[in-house]
Amino acid sequence: MSQKVxxxxxxxxxxxxxxxxxxxxxxxxxxxxxxxGDFILRIEDTDxxxxxxxxxxxxxxxxxxxxxxxxxxxxxxxxxxxxRQSERKHLYKKYADELIxxxxxxxxxxxxxxxxxxxxxxxxxxxTFIYNWHNRLKLDNSLSLSDDEIxxxxxDGVPYVIRFKTPxxxxxxxxDIIRGNIEIDTNILDDKVLYKSDGMPTYHLAxxxxxxxxxxxxxxxxxxxLPSLALxxxxxxxxxxxxxxxxxxxxxxxxxxxxxxxxxDGEKLGFPVFPLSWNESVGYKETGYFPEAVVNFLAxxxxxPGTEQEIFSLEELINEFSLERVxxxxxxxxxxxxxxxxxxxxxxADVKTVADSFLNILSSKEVLPQLLETTxxxxxxxxxxxxxxxxxxxxxxxxxxxxxxxxxNEKAVKKQWKAGTPDIMQQVFEVIESISDFTxxxxxxIVKNWIGEKELSFGKVMPPLRLIIxxxxxxxxxxxxxxxxxxxxxxxxxxxxxxTL
RNA sequence: GCUCCAUUAGCAUAGUGGCUAGUGCAUCCGACUUUCUAUCGGAAGACAAGGGUUCGAUUCCCUUAUGGAGUACCA
Numbered sequence: 001m002s003q004k005v006x007x008x009x010x011x012x013x014x015x016x017x018x019x020x021x022x023x024x025x026x027x028x029x030x031x032x033x034x035x036x037g038d039f040i041l042r043i044e045d046t047d048x049x050x051x052x053x054x055x056x057x058x059x060x061x062x063x064x065x066x067x068x069x070x071x072x073x074x075x076x077x078x079x080x081x082x083x084r085q086s087e088r089k090h091l092y093k094k095y096a097d098e099l100i101x102x103x104x105x106x107x108x109x110x111x112x113x114x115x116x117x118x119x120x121x122x123x124x125x126x127x128t129f130i131y132n133w134h135n136r137l138k139l140d141n142s143l144s145l146s147d148d149e150i151x152x153x154x155x156d157g158v159p160y161v162i163r164f165k166t167p168x169x170x171x172x173x174x175x176d177i178i179r180g181n182i183e184i185d186t187n188i189l190d191d192k193v194l195y196k197s198d199g200m201p202t203y204h205l206a207x208x209x210x211x212x213x214x215x216x217x218x219x220x221x222x223x224x225x226l227p228s229l230a231l232x233x234x235x236x237x238x239x240x241x242x243x244x245x246x247x248x249x250x251x252x253x254x255x256x257x258x259x260x261x262x263x264x265d266g267e268k269l270g271f272p273v274f275p276l277s278w279n280e281s282v283g284y285k286e287t288g289y290f291p292e293a294v295v296n297f298l299a300x301x302x303x304x305p306g307t308e309q310e311i312f313s314l315e316e317l318i319n320e321f322s323l324e325r326v327x328x329x330x331x332x333x334x335x336x337x338x339x340x341x342x343x344x345x346x347x348x349a350d351v352k353t354v355a356d357s358f359l360n361i362l363s364s365k366e367v368l369p370q371l372l373e374t375t376x377x378x379x380x381x382x383x384x385x386x387x388x389x390x391x392x393x394x395x396x397x398x399x400x401x402x403x404x405x406x407x408x409n410e411k412a413v414k415k416q417w418k419a420g421t422p423d424i425m426q427q428v429f430e431v432i433e434s435i436s437d438f439t440x441x442x443x444x445x446i447v448k449n450w451i452g453e454k455e456l457s458f459g460k461v462m463p464p465l466r467l468i469i470x471x472x473x474x475x476x477x478x479x480x481x482x483x484x485x486x487x488x489x490x491x492x493x494x495x496x497x498x499x500t501l
Numbered sequence: 502g503c504u505c506c507a508u509u510a511g512c513a514u515a516g517u518g519g520c521u522a523g524u525g526c527a528u529c530c531g532a533c534u535u536u537c538u539a540u541c542g543g544a545a546g547a548c549a550a551g552g553g554u555u556c557g558a559u560u561c562c563c564u565u566a567u568g569g570a571g572u573a574c575c576a
Contacts, residue, residue: 184504329507415534
């Protein structure tokens, strides 16, 4: 009997979704869709202190922008809801109690201060304080206390937590789809808190209970969870539940230096780390990235198809994706590669769509209304988009199609504007004025012919002419520009330059 | 410190017990061009180290080094 694949993305709403989180969501989504399964969003808000307003909405918006919507989640309630752990609070206590009854967990009354003291004390001696089999009988809990004492504390309302009683001297055999088999000695594990004194479960308990209740078949999450896999497996065993399969994704590392990618790296090196803007941090969307490009480069971060293909649509990714081809080692984040992807998507985007977005930018500039015409913009886009990575680059690349140069690049003027230049430009003016068939090819032919006749060099004519038309030594084929902006505008720019330079 | 995970060029990666280890980004050179950040062409560049196993190891095993994660009443 094969079960329907159900995976979940379970972020905690403590801030904006980091790009690494988006990748985790994406891999879950791809795996689910590849296998005809469901992708569930569950909000893990068991830590009330760290809750950030708006973070949940951000997560949902980010997923939608990336085009990886969830099938079930907050506001898309399926039969397994609610999908916020804070709204499932009442569910967890009985599971913690069940473990206590089975003798697999116990009450602990140690105060935070006391534990803190132990930890600091051990640290100062170069050791690590571990709450487990070797010292639990010396601490303040229902294993070390008499029944009377325990009941009195419980009745008196003394705060307590419930800890998992990690068994001694066991070798756990764990399986991870990406990493294979892992063996863990239970003696090095600590008795993790399952239930907090504020009446909320910890991540560990809530996670296992919810994954079980929501019939999750595969847990795909970041590598930072690998060390707690042992606990989770034991919890499934303790409840006598069938555990899902696990896959731990490699971490995304910073572009330079050591460690995992952080918000700071983005600020330092000037690239986004969030899909959408959040306060001062500009997102991928606002920087001008296509969601398709973001999804594409994210997919190749820690996964590859085994072929040389690097460009994938979402559909292709769904087809090709497999957890077996996910890498074991950390994936270094390369901002240049993300640009490369975006440039690719921009070059292959429909000209109409690009022109449309460009129009939005143009509207905010001081451009003559008659130039904001669709076919004109599309022609401009076709000429200049080759060098653009983002749609936002288009203005800097082609402003001269919309406004005459207000100034001329000084260095270029120095180099190109010689004593005889105004005279030559005056002649060019006359040549151009006489042309009636104003196509790029025809203008080029006539001007080049004239240069030949006059025995002038290209270097004396073309660079200054470009300077006049563009204001700088940049842009596509000059005659394409002249033809597009038209005869009248070209003549005007020449006239103006002769007068001012 | 301890536990677990990893290690192919600057970076990301493919691949194989045995021909010149493949690809992309970046780099350098060249071409085109009136210019260039574009495009095209070319070049350079790697199996972390040391031991084994083997006729033979980048590929299997061990050790070391390096990197990563975790070590909370956070997720």
